[in-house]
Amino acid sequence: MKPCIALTKGRLENQFIEFFQSLSYDVEPLINKGRKLRVETDEFQFVFAKGVDVTTYVEHGIADLGIVGEDILAEFQPDVYNLLPLPFGNCRMALATEKGKDWPARKRRIASKYPNITKEFFRKKGESVDIVKLEGSVELAPILGLADGIVDIVETGNTLKENGLVVKEEFFEFSARCIANRSSLKIKRDLLAPVIKSFQKGEVVR
Numbered sequence: 001m002k003p004c005i006a007l008t009k010g011r012l013e014n015q016f017i018e019f020f021q022s023l024s025y026d027v028e029p030l031i032n033k034g035r036k037l038r039v040e041t042d043e044f045q046f047v048f049a050k051g052v053d054v055t056t057y058v059e060h061g062i063a064d065l066g067i068v069g070e071d072i073l074a075e076f077q078p079d080v081y082n083l084l085p086l087p088f089g090n091c092r093m094a095l096a097t098e099k100g101k102d103w104p105a106r107k108r109r110i111a112s113k114y115p116n117i118t119k120e121f122f123r124k125k126g127e128s129v130d131i132v133k134l135e136g137s138v139e140l141a142p143i144l145g146l147a148d149g150i151v152d153i154v155e156t157g158n159t160l161k162e163n164g165l166v167v168k169e170e171f172f173e174f175s176a177r178c179i180a181n182r183s184s185l186k187i188k189r190d191l192l193a194p195v196i197k198s199f200q201k202g203e204v205v206r
């Protein structure tokens, strides 16, 4: 039975495929998968899912390994083995506010796709805030007066800049991670060890 790897669709997908190819694995079926969500290569089965669902498939042992952003691990705290960092998907988590606008002295309202990360960030500061959960385009919230600031991912900083926001504090630097199902690591040790080892030795691809 081939090991199963759950891969986060979207941004991390292409970066992973490039990385995997650089390790000399067969990637042709991944590149030509079309709309298929399950693909087999010479050595592995792959399933494609949203980040948080990748952790669910790994937690339940459907997938042995998963490729997911560390933002997802921090937000959802799944019961998986957080094996190792991968050399792509590098971003920061930051608190950002509108450029030139005063940070209000009253209780602040913060918009984010990451309510748990936001809560923990402000808890450590000893500050109580109201959190507004959004699903995307978070930068709109301060501009439209829904929130005083946002907690969101910053990569190039272009989205903040083009929407008149500035970083107030960066507090979490992260990358994509390889995660593993806890029992797969023991039961399928011989099958998984070579691929985990190759991930450890992998070069930075961009």
Ligand SMILES: Nc1ncnc2c1ncn2[C@@H]1O[C@H](COP(=O)(O)OP(=O)(O)OP(=O)(O)O)[C@@H](O)[C@H]1O
Pocket: 008, 009, 010, 011, 012, 050, 051, 068, 069, 070, 071, 072, 089, 090, 091, 136, 153, 154, 155, 156, 175, 176
């Ligand atoms: N600029 C970026 N913005 C957001 N996530 C990024 C960025 N660069 C890398 N990542 C990583 O990619 C992962 C997947 O992000 P992506 O935007 O593709 O999916 P998503 O957040 O589920 O968005 P969508 O709902 O549009 O699919 C994130 O969890 C994060 O770890």
Ligand SMILES: O=P(O)(O)OC[C@H]1O[C@H](OP(=O)(O)OP(=O)(O)O)[C@H](O)[C@@H]1O
Pocket: 135, 136, 137, 138, 139, 152, 153, 154, 155, 156, 157, 158, 159, 160
């Ligand atoms: O620093 P940058 O390189 O500009 O990247 C950061 C932006 O990318 C992500 O949004 P995404 O494109 O995933 O859209 P979303 O707003 O729908 O989450 C993230 O939430 C930021 O908005």
